[in-house]
Amino acid sequence: MKKILQVDEQILLLLAVVFAPHVVRVPAWISVFCAFSWAGSLIMHRRHARPLPRTVVIMLAIGCTLGAMFSFAGSLGREAGVGLLSLMLALKPLETRTDRDRMVTVFLAYFLILTHLLYSQSLFIAGYMLVGVVLTAMVQIRINDPTGRVGRHCRKICTLLAQAAPLALVLFVFFPRISGGLWGLSDPKTTGVSGLSNSLSPGGISSLALSRAIAFRVSFEEDRIVPRQSLYWRVLVLSRFDGRQWMQGEAADMTEWDPEVANPVRYTVTAEPSNQPWMYGLDFPVKAPPAAILGQNLTVRAPARIDKRVRYPLVSCLDGKNRVVGNLKDMVALPPVGGEEARELAKTWRNAHDGDRAIVTAALSYFRDGDFHYSLNPPLLKMNDPVDDFLFNVRKGYCEHYASAFTFLMRAAGIPARVVVGYQGGEMNPVGEYLIVRQSDAHAWSEVWLGDEGWTRIDPTAAVSPLRIDQGAGAVAAREVGGIFEAPAMGAVRWVWNHVRLNWDALNTFWNEWVLDYSARRQDRLLAFFGLARTWKGISTGILLSLAAVLGFGAAFFLFQARTIRTRQDPVTLGYQRFVQQTRSWPNEEGLPPASYMSLLMDKIPERSEEIGTIRDLYVSLRYRPSGPEYDRDLRAFRERVRTFKRLKKR
Amino acid sequence: MKSPPFLRRFFAKRARAQLPVVLDRKRIFILPTKSGLVFALLLLALLIGSINYTNNLGFLLTFLLAGMGFVSIFHTYGNLAGLEISGIWPEEAFAGNQVALTVQCRSLSRVYRALHLSLPGGSPDASPGFRMHLLPGSSQRVRILGPGMPRGIHPLPVVTIQTIYPMGLFRAWAHVAVHDDMAVFPRPADAVSLICREKSGDSSRDEGRGRQPGSDDFKELRGYVPGDPLQRIAWKASSRGTGLLTKEFVTGTRRHLGIRWEDVTGSDEERLSRLCAMVLAAEKRGVPYWLELGGYVSPVDKGPSHRHRCLMRLAAYEAHAGGEK
Numbered sequence: 009m010k011k012i013l014q015v016d017e018q019i020l021l022l023l024a025v026v027f028a029p030h031v032v033r034v035p036a037w038i039s040v041f042c043a044f045s046w047a048g049s050l051i052m053h054r055r056h057a058r059p060l061p062r063t064v065v066i067m068l069a070i071g072c073t074l075g076a077m078f079s080f081a082g083s084l085g086r087e088a089g090v091g092l093l094s095l096m097l098a099l100k101p102l103e104t105r106t107d108r109d110r111m112v113t114v115f116l117a118y119f120l121i122l123t124h125l126l127y128s129q130s131l132f133i134a135g136y137m138l139v140g141v142v143l144t145a146m147v148q149i150r151i152n153d154p155t156g157r158v159g160r161h162c163r164k165i166c167t168l169l170a171q172a173a174p175l176a177l178v179l180f181v182f183f184p185r186i187s188g189g190l191w192g193l194s195d196p197k198t199t200g201v202s203g204l205s206n207s208l209s210p211g212g213i214s215s216l217a218l219s220r221a222i223a224f225r226v227s228f229e230e231d232r233i234v235p236r237q238s239l240y241w242r243v244l245v246l247s248r249f250d251g252r253q254w255m256q257g258e259a260a261d262m263t264e265w266d267p268e269v270a271n272p273v274r275y276t277v278t279a280e281p282s283n284q285p286w287m288y289g290l291d292f293p294v295k296a297p298p299a300a301i302l303g304q305n306l307t308v309r310a311p312a313r314i315d316k317r318v319r320y321p322l323v324s325c326l327d328g329k330n331r332v333v334g335n336l337k338d339m340v341a342l343p344p345v346g347g348e349e350a351r352e353l354a355k356t357w358r359n360a361h362d363g364d365r366a367i368v369t370a371a372l373s374y375f376r377d378g379d380f381h382y383s384l385n386p387p388l389l390k391m392n393d394p395v396d397d398f399l400f401n402v403r404k405g406y407c408e409h410y411a412s413a414f415t416f417l418m419r420a421a422g423i424p425a426r427v428v429v430g431y432q433g434g435e436m437n438p439v440g441e442y443l444i445v446r447q448s449d450a451h452a453w454s455e456v457w458l459g460d461e462g463w464t465r466i467d468p469t470a471a472v473s474p475l476r477i478d479q480g481a482g483a484v485a486a487r488e489v490g491g492i493f494e495a496p497a498m499g500a501v502r503w504v505w506n507h508v509r510l511n512w513d514a515l516n517t518f519w520n521e522w523v524l525d526y527s528a529r530r531q532d533r534l535l536a537f538f539g540l541a542r543t544w545k546g547i548s549t550g551i552l553l554s555l556a557a558v559l560g561f562g563a564a565f566f567l568f569q570a571r572t573i574r575t576r577q578d579p580v581t582l583g584y585q586r587f588v589q590q591t592r593s594w595p596n597e598e599g600l601p602p603a604s605y606m607s608l609l610m611d612k613i614p615e616r617s618e619e620i621g622t623i624r625d626l627y628v629s630l631r632y633r634p635s636g637p638e639y640d641r642d643l644r645a646f647r648e649r650v651r652t653f654k655r656l657k658k659r
Numbered sequence: 660m661k662s663p664p665f666l667r668r669f670f671a672k673r674a675r676a677q678l679p680v681v682l683d684r685k686r687i688f689i690l691p692t693k694s695g696l697v698f699a700l701l702l703l704a705l706l707i708g709s710i711n712y713t714n715n716l717g718f719l720l721t722f723l724l725a726g727m728g729f730v731s732i733f734h735t736y737g738n739l740a741g742l743e744i745s746g747i748w749p750e751e752a753f754a755g756n757q758v759a760l761t762v763q764c765r766s767l768s769r770v771y772r773a774l775h776l777s778l779p780g781g782s783p784d785a786s787p788g789f790r791m792h793l794l795p796g797s798s799q800r801v802r803i804l805g806p807g808m809p810r811g812i813h814p815l816p817v818v819t820i821q822t823i824y825p826m827g828l829f830r831a832w833a834h835v836a837v838h839d840d841m842a843v844f845p846r847p848a849d850a851v852s853l854i855c856r857e858k859s860g861d862s863s864r865d866e867g868r869g870r871q872p873g874s875d876d877f878k879e880l881r882g883y884v885p886g887d888p889l890q891r892i893a894w895k896a897s898s899r900g901t902g903l904l905t906k907e908f909v910t911g912t913r914r915h916l917g918i919r920w921e922d923v924t925g926s927d928e929e930r931l932s933r934l935c936a937m938v939l940a941a942e943k944r945g946v947p948y949w950l951e952l953g954g955y956v957s958p959v960d961k962g963p964s965h966r967h968r969c970l971m972r973l974a975a976y977e978a979h980a981g982g983e984k
Contacts, residue, residue, distance in 0.1 A: 115697060115698060118724060121720065122717055145727065148826055152773070152824050152825065153825070164825050165825075176722035176725070176726040558729065569733060570740070581681075599839070
């Protein structure tokens with residue numbers, strides 16, 4: 009028999025599907041090699057060619073390994089692993105001879121699916137994983153039953169998956185987790201996370217205005233609803249100005265500060281990884297979560313950079329007065345040069361008004377009435393004097409321009425002021441009852457020191473564009489960009505779209521919270537909730553529970569299966585089989601029909617002949633009786649007799 | 660599928676069953692295949708990967724695949740459980756040729772089954788077995804071939820029913836050994852000359868016990884039976900007032916073949932093989948024949964049942980000692 013290449017379209021399709029997301033991740037030559045190899049095997053298969061000789065495959069394998077060593081430069085990380093696995097899968101179809109080769113291909117495909125999860129664990133990837141598993145299993149089942157119908161196989165796979173799912177879930181919950189991994193490999197650093205930076209320069213925030221990426225989610229305790237105008241999320245306080253950029257100043261940590269708060273707002277923040285240490289507190293936080301630090305400028309920061317999703321509880325005071333004064337001298341400092349015109353303007357305000365409050369009002373009305381515009385794409389400011397250029401020439405800007413200019417003016421007028429960077433607003437998700445704050449909600453505003461009032465939040469952007477605060481940056485952006493949903497006829501579509509979006513986010517949140525964040529700590533808490541100790545006689549409870557689940561599941565499955573078969577079998581035959589079990593010491597050696605065999609037994613064992621005779625007569629009558637009440641009566645009698653029949657003694 | 664040695668010894672001791680046989684947990688064995696072991700290694704690798712990267716979705720994938728593998732044990736088992744073997748009929752078998760059995764299977768449960776039936780021994784080429792699909796509740800007859808057996812009376816070969824469906828990770832199998840025997844006739848010799856005998860040495864036989872109704876020789880008069888041809892009616896004799904009488908003729912009175920042990924030469928098996936060929940040739944030619952073998956003399960006859968009787972004699976000749984000596 010001529011050995012032809014035993015690869016087929018299904019396997020190649022499967023490989024293409026499970027490899028697809030890696031195309032951009034592996035070096036280009038590997039992708040190209042895979043494509044050529046698979047196309048080649050398809051052509052070879054169509055032409056009924058033989059598999060490549062072993063020596064050629066080995067040569068190719070050596071070549072690929074050398075190429076990989078060159079490409080990955082000896083690093084043995086995730087990328088190298090994926091690359092080598094892809095190369096293996098590229099070569100395998102070329103030498104597929106037997107079913108076993110194909111099974112190996114299928115197993116490698118399962119492994120390749122796992123590697124996608126190392127890059128992302130989103131719901132989308134979970135769905136992709138499921139599709140991949142179904143496809144791979146389809147190919148696997150096809151290897152074992154090549155002539156069966158595809159529909160039947162598909163149904164079988166779905167049944168298997170549906171039955172495996174509860175077991176997988178139980179194992180997922182109970183299988184012991186080790187915190188930190190085996191060899192201390194941490195998650196690859198999240199790179200390219202867009203978000204705030206720790207300084208403020210023109211364009212720093214407006215670049216985020218269109219980013220739908222989620223910064224964090226908040227759920228308020230006691231279903232508290234905070235008005236949108238108060239949703240100022242304080243992240244950074246910038247107090248040093250170099251003429252162009254605002255930067256963080258020195259701020260001591262708060263120690264033993266426990267203010268009386270009349271109406272505290274308690275909430276939990278789930279922050280996406282930002283690769284920065286800061287945390288998001290509603291203006292102003294009064295109590296930092298455990299291990300986090302509350303600074304004197306009332307911002308919260310984590311002890312280390314946040315490179316994975318974290319949840320933390322916070323308490324804030326919304327309507328209190330912030331009298332944590334800090335170093336006021338630094339708060340009026342200005343660079344020696346630049347903004348001369350602005351300084352002049354501030355001086356005239358200082359002379360014309362008495363009291364800081366009046367100066368603030370004057371400044372705000374200056375912005376409101378001075379033909380200022382709120383814009384996502386303001387023109388660039390002159391490098392040598394951006395403050396004056398903005399205030400007196402361009403008059404178009406985003407929140408950072410206004411916050412920066414306002415703070416500058418306040419300091420020039422001798423009022424201590426600083427810039428606060430954070431987020432404003434957020435979108436309430438009614439499905440999960442939580443607030444979503446996106447990067448597009450990033451915002452900057454000012455704080456001025458007004459003696460008795462303490463640090464007072466002044467948002468000059470609100471003076472220019474109240475819409476920004478009332479409806480969020482999205483509304484402004486949409487007006488400016490002219491999104492397709494703006495046409496009145498699209499109202500319904502927009503409504504539906506919003507619902508889909510919010511449901512999707514709720515699902516994602518659930519996924520993040522209950523699947524991806526399930527950790528050793530949570531597992532311990534769960535076990536504790538059920539009143540279980542972590543270990544039992546030195547064996548992890550999780551292992552024991554997993555084992556118990558597997559065994560219990562197996563036993564239940566087995567019994568269920570045995571039952572369904574028994575109920576579909578002829579009860580009279582089953583009864584007779586049971587009878588024969590009891591007469592094993594007098595086996596039916598000649599293979600007589602049941603009635604004759606029982607008659608023979610009656611002859612051979614006279615002392616039990618009456619008993620056997622009754623069973624025989626019932627058996628015969630059941631065999632010829634149509635079903636009905638009498639049949640049922642006889643059947644019951646027959647079963648009862650057989651059940652109570654004592655085993656025959658040995659000869 | 661060959662069972663491991665300890666199981667084979669166990670099977671040999673087990674009493675043969677009577678049909679119908681329903682496969683249940685007492686008959687079905689299940690062990691992982693080589694692929695199944697490789698799959699276990701794969702799961703281990705996936706688990707280590709997931710632990711190492713603390714990848715919860717990876718855990719989910721691992722456990723899902725493990726669950727599927729685990730569940731497939733029951734599906735593979737369920738592929739056999741509740742399968743009824745309602746009949747096994749051997750085809751006529753001659754020594755040296757492949758043995759063929761017809762097996763009737765009926766499904767008692769509600770699953771789709773993909774099965775593989777085979778007979779023991781030989782390479783896959785010698786007994787390729789038979790792949791079959793059985794739909795829920797249906798029954799099907801399949802013909803399976805097995806390696807040839809020596810002449811003699813043998814217990815029916817053990818039918819092995821196995822399956823690796825659906826995932827190929829586990830192999831479930833059951834051996835069905837039934838209580839019936841099958842005869843393996845001698846291998847027919849290539850060329851034989853048929854010796855036509857006028858006399859068989861047995862006078863009663865020569866007197867025509869084995870004659871067939873025909874048209875050659877007059878035998879006797881008998882009562883008319885409606886349907887007798889008119890030209891056969893003995894009008895002269897009928898006129899004597901006895902009612903209509905019919906003349907009966909017989910044919911081939913003395914043209915029968917004697918197939919005798921003494922007439923062939925060689926070892927026992929060679930002789931049997933020649934005798935077998937002669938029986939087949941005589942039957943093919945349509946000549947009545949009789950067989951004399953080791954003190955047994957058959958009547959003169961022809962037709963399938965006579966042929967079968969003669970062949971059975973040949974198969975059983977000193978077969979109690981184990982067939983081939």
